[in-house]
Amino acid sequence: xxxxxxxxxxxxxxxxxxxxxxxxxxxxxxxxxxxxxxxxxxxxxxxxxxxxxxxxxxxxxxxxxxxxxxxxxxxxxxxxxxxxxxxxxxxxxxxxxxxxxxxxxxxxxxxxxxxxxxxxxxxxxxxxxxxxxxxxxxxxxxxxxxxxxxxxxxxxxxxxxxxxxxxxxxxxxxxxxxxxxxxxxxxxxxxxxxxxxxxxxxxx
Amino acid sequence: xxxxxxxxxxxxxxxxxxxxxxxxxxxxxxxxxxxxxxxxxxxxxxxxxxxxxxxxxxxxxxxxxxxxxxxxxxxxxxxxxxxxxxxxxxxxxxxxxxxxxxxxxxxxxxxxxxxxxxxxxxxxxxxxxxxxxxxxxxxxxxxxxxxxxxxxxxxxxxxxxxxxxxxxxxxxxxxxxxxxxxxxxxxxxxxxxxxxxxxxxxxx
Numbered sequence: 001x002x003x004x005x006x007x008x009x010x011x012x013x014x015x016x017x018x019x020x021x022x023x024x025x026x027x028x029x030x031x032x033x034x035x036x037x038x039x040x041x042x043x044x045x046x047x048x049x050x051x052x053x054x055x056x057x058x059x060x061x062x063x064x065x066x067x068x069x070x071x072x073x074x075x076x077x078x079x080x081x082x083x084x085x086x087x088x089x090x091x092x093x094x095x096x097x098x099x100x101x102x103x104x105x106x107x108x109x110x111x112x113x114x115x116x117x118x119x120x121x122x123x124x125x126x127x128x129x130x131x132x133x134x135x136x137x138x139x140x141x142x143x144x145x146x147x148x149x150x151x152x153x154x155x156x157x158x159x160x161x162x163x164x165x166x167x168x169x170x171x172x173x174x175x176x177x178x179x180x181x182x183x184x185x186x187x188x189x190x191x192x193x194x195x196x197x198x199x200x201x202x203x204x
Numbered sequence: 205x206x207x208x209x210x211x212x213x214x215x216x217x218x219x220x221x222x223x224x225x226x227x228x229x230x231x232x233x234x235x236x237x238x239x240x241x242x243x244x245x246x247x248x249x250x251x252x253x254x255x256x257x258x259x260x261x262x263x264x265x266x267x268x269x270x271x272x273x274x275x276x277x278x279x280x281x282x283x284x285x286x287x288x289x290x291x292x293x294x295x296x297x298x299x300x301x302x303x304x305x306x307x308x309x310x311x312x313x314x315x316x317x318x319x320x321x322x323x324x325x326x327x328x329x330x331x332x333x334x335x336x337x338x339x340x341x342x343x344x345x346x347x348x349x350x351x352x353x354x355x356x357x358x359x360x361x362x363x364x365x366x367x368x369x370x371x372x373x374x375x376x377x378x379x380x381x382x383x384x385x386x387x388x389x390x391x392x393x394x395x396x397x398x399x400x401x402x403x404x405x406x407x408x
Contacts, residue, residue: 034238034240034241034323034326035238035241036237036238036240037241117322122238158395161386161392161395162395162396162399164376164377165373165374165395165399167376168372168373168374168377169369169370169372170372171376172368172369172371172373173372176368183363188368188369194403195369195399195403196399197403199399199400200399
């Protein structure tokens with residue numbers, strides 16, 4: 001590799017590291033003080049990035065909130081859920097997979113989920129629409145899994161509002177679950193699925 | 205009644221009305237802009253109360269947050285839940301009563317519950333302890349109902365973490381339920397109880 005190429009790569013790497021530090025600082029500050037309670041200057045100071053570099057990497061505090069919240073309902077979670085939905089497994093197996101993936105995501109991104117439930121409604125315009133679109137897409141996957149299970153006779157007849165309840169069971173864990181708690185994310189998911197499967201699946 | 209007595213009563217009444225307006229303004233502003241995003245002066249302006257009168261009625265913004273959050277986990281909800289727990293009904297009936305009372309409370313105090321889930325962790329010291337004490341007391345009632353049902357053989361053996369899940373199902377509804385939605389609070393509670401009862405009660 002030429003010297004110039006190496007210099008470019010090294011400059012890009014340090015740029016991407018600065019951006020990561022800015023996003024990490026925003027996660028810390030938004031979750032500690034709330035979105036409105038955090039100033040852009042404080043984020044720069046926490047990330048150890050000067051004002052010029054800060055505005056080179058971000059357009060606004062709102063864009064930063066969008067980036068942070070993108071980690072909650074990220075492509076990985078939605079893509080994995082789509083794969084689960086299309087898999088040949090039973091509805092019971094699919095519910096178990098969706099539940100474990102969601103609970104693991106919440107416990108590993110607890111600060112981002114805290115910010116989501118505190119401050120997602122501070123987003124406006126396209127940022128708000130994009131986060132809402134992903135949330136709706138994710139919720140639709142659960143609705144589809146239950147509707148498909150109903151079509152095959154696996155799932156008994158119940159109002160689809162139950163999906164809001166199932167998501168609520170999982171989502172609420174951002175408030176109390178910790179990675180060093182009595183039960184792991186997977187164990188909590190197993191307990192919840194005992195209830196959900198018995199409540200939803202015919203013959204259980 | 206003497207003139208003096210009547211004057212005192214009228215002054216007390218207008219004082220209590222001013223206080224109600226201040227708390228109502230705080231509910232509006234905290235739920236619109238968040239706790240950190242709201243200044244005490246804005247609360248006074250929204251309540252149409254001067255600075256002097258404002259500080260006559262409240263000690264601090266934090267005290268106001270405490271008063272607002274007191275409406276979420278109020279004595280009424282906890283007292284009703286205690287009455288349900290002690291009633292001679294079956295565990296299935298008790299779950300239904302607890303669920304309906306909680307869901308009705310959330311839909312009728314949606315702004316206060318929004319503030320609770322956004323900003324309860326802004327409380328410090330005794331205010332924080334008092335709200336946490338009431339939440340714990342309320343959660344303990346659910347745990348007791350399930351434990352008593354287990355003792356009588358009505359409830360099957362399941363980890364008590366399920367109570368976190370059941371509360372989460374209900375709590376999350378502050379984010380999506382409205383008083384003019386497709387289903388009433390009671391109907392949503394009925395759907396959730398279908399799942400919970402089938403999931404928890406032996407022989408269902």
